[in-house]
Amino acid sequence: MRQDAVTLERFYAAPLGQAVSRVLAGKMTDIWGDARGLSVLGLGFAIPILDAFGQAPSRIVAGVPFEHGPVVWDYSGRGNATVSIGDERMPFPDGMFDRVIVLHGLEEAGNPRTYLREIWRITAPEGRIVLAASNRAGLWSRATRTPFGHGRPWSRAQLMNLLSSGLFQVTASTSALYMPPMATGLVTSAAEGWETIGRLVAPGLGGVVLVEAVKRLYASPGGGAVAPVTEKVRIARPAASQRRERH
16 A cells, blocks of 8 residues: 555655655756756656756656556646556556656555566667665654655565566665665765765665666566765755645
């Protein structure tokens, strides 16, 4: 059972959620830059980090599961950029998106392999995806008061195996969210410091594992990278103010 959008929005509107979105948005822009001229899709509940790309992408869409309920996201003043979707059939043509980010999507998917196969269909040839999932070994997967403490957590190896078996070639992987899942000013105001220390002291214990892969027609089973995408974690600039509504 998926979490509802109201719960997710409340979390990301609070100081802890804002710190989380800054860390993850910074990680995504480190991986993909500003995605200038590209078509970008966010699946699950990726809205909190999509604003980090600004207006550089040619198209940006948030695909929100039906179970979340209707959500309106006004992207950079362009109007509503959300679409309600199902896991096994998404209302997009083949090869539509150059970049796909999955956040709060994989952990609660009924059939992860079928879900990934549909993502493969709508991703452009040589397009890239990032699966961002709660880390099985991290503290955040046990924090049930956050969105990361629900559903099925994943290890880096599990994500890489899933991608390799789904005709994606893993290109890089990294971790994020080393700060403890505590809504205190000491944690939320020093998010970057927690990331730096955590990466040095316990590199495998970040709350979220991110694995990037490229769409291939044929992918070698077991292929993939184990090194982090970047050595330096950058906190993204605050996203522009946005308004989300439910009807």
